[in-house]
Amino acid sequence: MRILLLGGTTEASGLVRRLAGRPSFSPVLSLAGRTAAPVAAPFETRIGGFGGADGLADWLRRERAEAVIDATHPFANRISHNAAAACAAAGVPLLALRRPAWACAPGDCWHEVETVAGAVPALGDDPRRVFLTVGRLELAAFAAAPQHAYLVRTIEPVGDALPVPDLTTLTARGPFDAEAEAALMRRHRVEVVVTKNSGGAATYGKILAARALGLPVVIVRQPLPPAVATVAGPDAALDWLEAHRAASTLRGV
Template structure:
């Protein structure tokens, strides 16, 4: 069975690790290429896009792929849409790993918004100390609110993506536990956290720490994803693939 895994998440890594080397399986991992030094995988890995749904469908046919696994980030809506469209065009089964979203717990002070751009009015006009944990790709949106002090944590350097007067950059890769996140929030004097609802355990520490410290969170809701067969984690995906 030839399997193409669209990855870049902890679920994709766990699935690859669990399936690599099993007889009867031919795995390829595909990464979008948004990080310069991805973790090495024990299977052949390709980096970069396919050219939309049509390009991916062509790849599936040319490489005689038997199963497409969408294990991309919950906010990779365009990639997931292309994956669903390509699978339908090529007549290839698709399985998505969709980790559950975080849910509000007692003590959480969330202001939920529909997009990163909608975070700007949610922060208000009064200058605040803001912790940005939304990744690098959309961080430039916050240049529209230069009155705030920003602490931005990203995997890749921010560079010139956020031209504001007061910016502190942290380059780091999770997971992050609650204690460490609490220390970051306290030491930086953070007044509000901005996060995408990524779900999962790897970055939940900041949410738990904000709750413990009584800090508000501007939470970006997830985008809609295609309605395809899906499971919640890598373990369920392995069982579905192996039967």
């Protein structure tokens, strides 16, 4: 069974491990190419886009794909909508593997915003020490508020993405536990955390740490995803694939 797995997340890696060594599946892992050294997969991997929804639909037809799993990041919304449109056009079943968003819990002090750009004015005019974890590609918005001292953590080096006078950068890949996150925030005297509501366990430690330290969190809501069949974990995604493979076998496909 030919499968396209749109990956780049912890959940995608979990499904990769479950598909490895299963001769009944022929998966292709697709990565956007935003990370210089992605975790290697034990099967065919392609890097880069398809050329929008039309290009993806053409690829699905050409490769005779029988299923697509969208396990991209919750904020990779354009990819998810392109996948939904392409699968509808090519007649290929689509499943979204989506982690649930974090929910505000007792003790949290959240200021929710719709976009990363909307997080900038939420910091206020007075200088603050900001722990910023929104990804390298969206850092430029905070150049409009150079009065703050920024501690920025990204997977890839920041480079010149955020030209402000007071900038400290960390390059690291999760998971991050709550105790280490709290120690980091105390060491850098963080006053406010800015992040996306990415969901999942790998980066939830910063939310727990902010709660324990009584720090406010400016958090960007997840964008509205396309309305497609959805599961929350790799095991459920594998069950869905097995069911589709069995149905295809019965039909003689």
